[in-house]
Amino acid sequence: DSGVTQTPKHLITATGQRVTLRCSPRSGDLSVYWYQQSLDQGLQFLIQYYNGEERAKGNILERFSAQQFPDLHSELNLSSLELGDSALYFCASNQGGDGANVLTFGAGSRLTVL
Amino acid sequence: GQQLNQSPQSMFIQEGEDVSMNCTSSSIFNTWLWYKQDPGEGPVLLIALYKAGELTSNGRLTAQFGITRKDSFLNISASIPSDVGIYFCAGRRGGATNKLIFGTGTLLAVQP
Secondary structure, eight states: OOSOEEEOSEEEEOTTOOEEEEEEOOTTOOEEEEEEEETTTEEEEEEEEETTEEEEEOSOOTTEEEEEOTTSOEEEEEOSOOGGGOEEEEEEEEOOSTTOOOOEEOOOEEEEEO | OOOBEEEOSEEEEETTOOEEEEEEOSSOOSEEEEEEEOTTSOOEEEEEEOSTTOEEEETTEEEEEOTTSSEEEEEEOSOOGGGOEEEEEEEEOOSTTOOOEEBOOEEEEEEO
């Protein structure tokens, strides 16, 4: 157990729907990162939050959004889902700041869009 | 999206063999990390490298931060069946964002 908790573990939904993925970071970590892993794309950085504020943005689609709450858990919202959004979505955390290099990953949420 | 060039893409070896994989970039990195991902799980950190030329071991695993700061390699000695998985390199250029860029992954299969 890495200490990073992601729910749900599996999710099957239809095109056009909206889902929310949830992540609780490791105790003491202030920063949360979201990554998308699909078969042909590897691990793609989506977005980072640090202590409730957006810190960096990667290849995140406009249909996707995220937030980090005061208790430091984070949610990734995926809307108007398309078949190509099927992927593993990973959350990772660290203490944040310039010196914190290592990310600890959760087990992922597998999204299947039918 | 941006990714590091990782090779080989896959390896199929016999138990007991040594394995070597590497990661290259056109940009300079301040940090190189190596992760392993088991099926259905998230990536788990194996080795972290913070200085050019640094050579670090973790059991049967050895990784090096290239002198040019544009590459890194990972060696696994005397492979065993539980080494099976996908190995990812990841690099960080620096700055406050802490954004890691991942390699494309190396799939390792070990035949007993």
